Each structure stands twice: as C-alpha cells, then as structure tokens.
Amino acid sequence: xxxxxxxxxxxxxxxxxxxxxxxxxxxxxxxxxxxxxxxxxxxxxxxxxxxxxxxxxxxxxxxxxxxxxxxxxxxxxxxxxxxxxxxxxxxxxxxxxxxxxxxxxxxxxxxxxxxxxxxxxxxxxxxxxxxxxxxxxxxxxxxxxxxxxxxxxxxxxxxxxxxxxxxxxxxxxxxxxxxxxxxxxxxxxxxxxxxxxxxxxxxxxxxxxxxxxxxxxxxxxxxxxxxxxxxxxxxxxxxxxxxxxxxxxxxxxxxxxxxxxxxxxxxxxxxxxxxxxxxxxxxxxxxxxxxxxxxxxxxxxxxxxxxxxxxxxxxxxxxxxxxxxxxxxxxxxxxxxxxxxxxxxxxxxxxxxxxxxxxxxxxxxxxxxxxxxxxxxxxxxxxxxxxxxxxxxxxxxxxxxxxxxxxxxxxxxxxxxxxxxxxxxxxxxxxxxxxxxxxxxxxxxxxxxxxxxxxxxxxxxxxxxxxxxxxxxxxxxxxxxxxxxxxxxxxxxxxxxxxxxxxxxxxxxxxxxxxxxxxxxxxxxxxxxxxxxxxxxxxxxxxxxxxxxxxxxxxxxxxxxxxxxxxxxxxxxxxxxxxxxxxxxxxxxxxxxxxxxxxxxxxxxxxxxxxxxxxxxxxxxxxxxxxxxxxxxxx
Ligand code: PRX
Numbered sequence: 001x002x003x004x005x006x007x008x009x010x011x012x013x014x015x016x017x018x019x020x021x022x023x024x025x026x027x028x029x030x031x032x033x034x035x036x037x038x039x040x041x042x043x044x045x046x047x048x049x050x051x052x053x054x055x056x057x058x059x060x061x062x063x064x065x066x067x068x069x070x071x072x073x074x075x076x077x078x079x080x081x082x083x084x085x086x087x088x089x090x091x092x093x094x095x096x097x098x099x100x101x102x103x104x105x106x107x108x109x110x111x112x113x114x115x116x117x118x119x120x121x122x123x124x125x126x127x128x129x130x131x132x133x134x135x136x137x138x139x140x141x142x143x144x145x146x147x148x149x150x151x152x153x154x155x156x157x158x159x160x161x162x163x164x165x166x167x168x169x170x171x172x173x174x175x176x177x178x179x180x181x182x183x184x185x186x187x188x189x190x191x192x193x194x195x196x197x198x199x200x201x202x203x204x205x206x207x208x209x210x211x212x213x214x215x216x217x218x219x220x221x222x223x224x225x226x227x228x229x230x231x232x233x234x235x236x237x238x239x240x241x242x243x244x245x246x247x248x249x250x251x252x253x254x255x256x257x258x259x260x261x262x263x264x265x266x267x268x269x270x271x272x273x274x275x276x277x278x279x280x281x282x283x284x285x286x287x288x289x290x291x292x293x294x295x296x297x298x299x300x301x302x303x304x305x306x307x308x309x310x311x312x313x314x315x316x317x318x319x320x321x322x323x324x325x326x327x328x329x330x331x332x333x334x335x336x337x338x339x340x341x342x343x344x345x346x347x348x349x350x351x352x353x354x355x356x357x358x359x360x361x362x363x364x365x366x367x368x369x370x371x372x373x374x375x376x377x378x379x380x381x382x383x384x385x386x387x388x389x390x391x392x393x394x395x396x397x398x399x400x401x402x403x404x405x406x407x408x409x410x411x412x413x414x415x416x417x418x419x420x421x422x423x424x425x426x427x428x429x430x431x432x433x434x435x436x437x438x439x440x441x442x443x444x445x446x447x448x449x450x451x452x453x454x455x456x457x458x459x460x461x462x463x464x465x466x467x468x469x470x471x472x473x474x475x476x477x478x479x480x481x482x483x484x485x486x487x488x489x490x491x492x493x494x495x496x497x498x499x500x501x502x503x504x505x506x507x508x509x510x511x512x513x514x515x516x517x518x519x520x521x522x523x524x525x526x527x528x529x530x531x532x533x534x535x536x537x538x539x540x541x542x543x544x545x546x547x548x549x550x551x552x553x554x555x556x557x558x559x560x561x562x563x564x565x566x567x568x569x570x571x572x573x574x575x576x577x578x579x580x581x582x583x584x585x586x587x588x589x590x591x592x593x594x595x596x597x598x599x600x601x602x603x604x605x606x607x608x609x610x611x612x613x614x615x616x617x618x619x620x621x622x623x624x625x626x627x628x629x630x631x632x633x634x635x
Contacts, residue, residue, distance in 0.1 A: 056266035063236035108139035119144030128177030144237035151294025180322030241265030253505035259465030266458030275305030373511035405459025522575035545583035
C-alpha cells in the first residue's frame with residue numbers, strides 16, 4: 001500500500017480524485033498490493049443500489065486469517081499481536097505474539113470443528129474483553145463459520161433474540177466477567193437466554209472469574225481441556241470474497257435488531273487500508289482502541305484492521321474509572337501507546353474529574369488520538385486536545401457506522417487540518433451526498449441535509465441477515481440510488497463535513513445506538529402500562545439520555561410512581577440491558593397523536609427538551625389538550 005499512504009493534503013486530494021474517477025482501478029491496486037489471495041478476482045466491482053446488490057472482488061478466493069496472521073509469521077512472528085491489559089491493574093499484562101496467536105487460533109478452530117461447526121454455520125460469541133474473544137472470532141473465520149458477537153452487557157432476552165435470529169448452533173461464553181470491582185455472572189445470563197433457543201447444541205465456557213457455575217450435561221463444555229487436546233495446526237478454509245465473515249446486530253428505529261452482514265474481501269481491504277492511514281500506523285507502534293469488540297469499532301479497529309497490518313493491538317478488559325479515573329492514562333504510560341481511539345462519552349466523563357488523574361502520567365508517546373461513536377461536542381474536543389493530545393497529537397473525529405464497516409469521514413492525522421466538531425473530509429473512495437427532504441442532492445458548499453453515500457465502498461454491509469427487503473427499505477429506499485445513513489450533516493464553506501446527529505428514532509446513549517421501539521415494547525410489558533414513548537434529552541456525560549412518557553392503564557394508578565419507575569427500568573434491563581434505562585419517566589393520561597393515530601414524537605421531543613415555545617401547530621392533533629398536561633408535568 002506504499003503508493004497510497006497519504007502523507008500530505010495535496011496527496012490526499014490527488015488520491016481521492018483517482019479513487020472517485022477510477023474506483024475500480026484504485027481498489028484493484030490496493031487489493032493487489034498488500035494482501036494474500038488464493039485466487040485473484042474476476043471483477044473488482046459490480047453494484048446496483050436498486051436491488052440492492054453489491055459485490056467486490058467477485059471470484060477471488062482467500063482466508064482473512066491468512067492475511068491477519070499467517071503472512072506475518074515470517075517477518076513478525078515474535079512481535080506482539082495482542083497486548084492484553086486485565087481489569088485488575090495488579091494482574092500482569094499478557095503479550096500474545098503472532099506465532100502464539102496463530103497456534104491459539106488454530107487450536108480453537110479445531111475445537112469448533114470437533115463440535116461439528118462447519119463453513120457457513122453461525123457462532124454466537126458472548127464474551128468479555130479477554131483474549132479468547134479475539135481468538136474465537138479468528139477461529140470462526142479460519143474455518144469459514146460466521147461469527148455473531150453479542151456485547152456482553154446485553155441481557156438474556158437481547159442475547160436470545162440475536163441467537164435465534166441468525167440461528168446460531170453454538171455459544172461461546174465465560175463463567176463471568178470483571179467490571180471494575182464488580183463481577184458479572186455471564187454464564188447465568190446465557191443459561192436464561194438459552195431457555196428459548198432450541199437450535200443451540202453446544203456452549204463452550206471460558207474460565208475467567210472461577211465462579212461456581214452450573215454446567216448442563218451434554219451441552220456445556222469447559223473450553224480449556226478441549227483446547228489442550230486440539231492440534232495447533234488447522235488448514236484455513238478457502239473462502240469466496242463475498243462469503244459472509246460476520247453478522248453484527250445494530251438497533252433500528254423500529255422492529256427487532258438488524259443483523260448486518262459483512263463479507264470477507266471488501267471488509268478486509270477497507271478496514272486494513274483505513275487503519276493504516278487513519279492512524280498513520282508504523283511498524284513499532286502500539287495501538288489502543290478502547291471500544292468493546294461487541295461493537296463494530298472493536299471488530300474493525302481492534303481485530304481485523306490492526307491485525308491485517310501486523311500491528312500490536314491492545315485490548316483492555318476493565319473500565320475507565322477503576323481503580324480510579326487515571327486508569328486509561330496509566331495504561332498509555334505503561335505500554336507507551338502511540339495511537340489512542342476512544343468515545344466522546346468517555347472523554348466527557350474524564351473532563352468532569354480532577355485533572356490530576358491525567359497529570360500523574362506521561363502521555364508523550366501519543367501521536368494520534370481518535371474519537372468515534374457520536375458527535376464530539378466542542379468542550380469535549382478541547383479537553384481532549386489540551387489534556388491528552390497536548391495540542392500536538394491531532395484528533396481524528398471519525399464518522400462511520402456498523403453498516404459502513406470502516407471509517408467514512410474523518411481527518412487524516414498530520415494531513416487534514418482539524419476543526420473542533422468537524423469530521424472534515426471523506427476518506428479515499430467515499431462519495432458523500434447531502435439531500436433535501438424532496439430527494440434532491442444539495443450541490444455546493446454551505447448546505448445542510450440528510451447524509452447519503454452515492455457510490456459503494458468495499459466494506460458496505462451487504463444485507464440484513466434473513467431480511468434483504470428490510471435492508472433495501474432502510475438504506476436504499478429513502479433516496480433514489482443512494483445509501484441513506486440515517487444521519488444529518490452539513491458541509492461548510494470549505495467543503496468540510498459536520499455530522500449533526502440522527503434524523504430517525506435511533507438515540508445514541510453513551511455511544512450506544514438504541515432504537516426507541518424495542519425499549520417501548522419492553523416498557524409496555526409492565527402490567528400497569530398501556531403505552532409509552534421514548535425521546536432523547538441532552539446529558540452532559542452520556543451525550544443523550546432517555547426520557548420516557550408512560551401512560552398507565554388505570555388513570556390515577558394508585559401505586560407509588562417511584563416504585564413504578566424502578567419496575568419499568570428493571571423490565572428494560574431484563575429485555576435490553578442496563579444501558580437502555582430511562583433517566584426520567586413522566587406519567588401521563590395520553591400521548592399526543594395525529595388523527596391517523598401516529599404519536600407526534602416531535603412534540604414530545606421538544607417538551608422533554610424544554611423547548612415549549614416552539615411546538616408548531618398542535619391543532620391538528622386528535623387530543624391537543626394533552627400538550628398542556630405534558631408541559632405541566634415537565635415544569
Ligand atoms: O449517528 C452516527 C453516530 O453513530 C452512528 C453509528 O453507530 P454505530 O453503528 O453503533 O457505530 C458506531 C461506531 C462506528 C452514526 O450513524 N456516529 C458515529 N461516529 C460519529 C457519529 N456521529 C458524529 N460524529 C462521529 N464521529
């Protein structure tokens with residue numbers, strides 16, 4: 001990729017132009033130069049956003065683990081691939097070299113095979129941030145099984161919905177996990193979830209916290225003894241470029257979570273190429289992304305992107321506040337981290353703490369600092385720039401999505417001049433478009449609209465598992481012949497992009513995408529609740545918090561509202577997870593509805609945000625009197 005490592009702005013524009021004028025030539029050169037193919041492609045790209053159908057590198061054969069592991073062994077065998085920093089700061093960090101990773105992945109792959117897992121089977125992974133998580137992803141990829149990682153903070157119901165949706169045969173989990181001073185009994189959550197998952201025949205259990213757990217005979221197996229007996233050689237399954245690599249669920253504004261399907265070759269090429277450029281990674285660097293591998297950021301920029309580059313990637317099991325708010329900075333000092341990638345919600349939490357937590361540590365190894373997951377507000381940007389980047393390491397504010405697979409709009413460090421809160425310029429090959437509500441593309445600068453992408457890039461998700469129609473409706477039907485992101489954005493006078501936030505009913509809380517519908521469905525399960533509606537309100541650490549309007553079945557329900565609030569949050573925790581708990585709950589006699597029965601969320605949003613003088617026309621409501629009641633409740 002040496003030809004296309006972007007080092008200065010003119011080069012960026014030059015390469016960008018090439019990538020847009022001759023996308024196939026460009027992406028062919030990138031694919032040629034740096035990857036190991038068992039067979040080259042017949043065709044670089046074929047696409048039709050109307051169907052929609054997108055294929056990159058069709059006809060090529062490869063295995064992504066040969067690219068992430070095997071081809072590094074000759075030159076980097078003894079280099080640390082994974083640097084594991086445990087939750088407990090007194091526990092020793094573990095360095096797993098590429099040679100060791102190779103053996104561990106092969107052993108795990110052989111265990112999966114012994115359990116009857118074959119190419120194309122779905123494997124659910126529900127693990128904390130321990131090395132077995134990365135190893136299990138790669139073991140699946142080695143044998144052509146499709147991994148579906150479920151974030152280990154999700155509840156048993158959320159887990160079982162995902163297991164059933166993609167018909168997983170096996171679950172990989174651990175006895176439990178550490179989270180600061182707490183432990184969580186993951187296996188219990190799995191047991192509960194599996195009560196409704198009849199297709200799962202095997203559960204492999206990693207021992208992490210040494211807790212007493214129940215093992216169901218015939219189904220549950222400790223992983224370690226199986227690994228001990230497995231060979232550390234496993235021939236990679238030779239895969240087609242467009243075979244599925246993984247499924248990862250993301251929330252939609254309605255309905256159940258969407259299992260986004262990413263395919264092998266395009267995803268590999270794009271995550272590797274973006275990683276190299278976005279982090280300006282050099283051979284000796286130590287790179288740390290603080291995300292959980294349960295999310296796309298972890299898939300693309302802890303596992304696949306870094307390993308495809310032969311990088312040293314840190315994985316951290318703990319939380320930012322344990323044993324105190326100096327932990328991240330201590331890790332940076334200890335491992336001399338060069339590139340650090342985190343989320344605005346974490347930055348805002350740090351900014352609230354005493355600066356001594358930062359000042360105690362030497363952060364001079366840092367060269368690039370990144371942000372991802374939600375818009376970074378100006379105050380947080382400056383705090384990050386002043387105290388972590390020390391005004392010398394550029395901040396890359398990277399905009400992208402589970403669906404995009406890799407970073408789409410972002411400054412390239414030391415190349416693109418940054419401006420607080422601006423994701424700045426599209427990455428090489430990315431063609432954004434801003435659209436007005438009538439479906440016209442807004443041409444020129446100083447415009448604001450809905451953010452679309454008008455040309456495919458290699459790592460775009462190819463479908464929603466089991467529901468191609470929903471894929472089409474969600475992403476390709478709002479605007480003709482364009483991929484619609486669900487975000488709003490503006491383009492300033494210089495052509496820089498600033499993401500303004502979601503324009504649908506997805507609310508980002510602490511960087512987690514939450515659809516309103518599943519939360520409302522959970523609340524409505526409470527026997528006293530008739531109906532509910534959720535909106536977002538600003539929160540100074542989480543970015544957004546959830547505000548719930550709840551209608552009780554019996555008006556004037558005599559039960560203590562405080563208890564009801566607790567019960568509602570309990571139900572949400574059980575159905576989705578604690579991340580979806582409501583910050584505030586307002587009980588009401590009704591919701592504002594249009595004559596066709598649709599909830600007017602715009603009004604609810606404005607009232608919850610104290611913007612009551614600007615409600616617009618409420619006379620078309622079926623029940624305009626309700627507005628007054630809602631306002632009184634908020635005041
Ligand atoms: O609204 C955008 C926001 O996060 C959404 C995607 O969330 P998810 O699929 O969970 O992936 C998050 C990690 C890639 C986007 O539609 N978002 C992500 N990054 C940014 C952002 N909003 C503003 N600025 C960002 N840098």
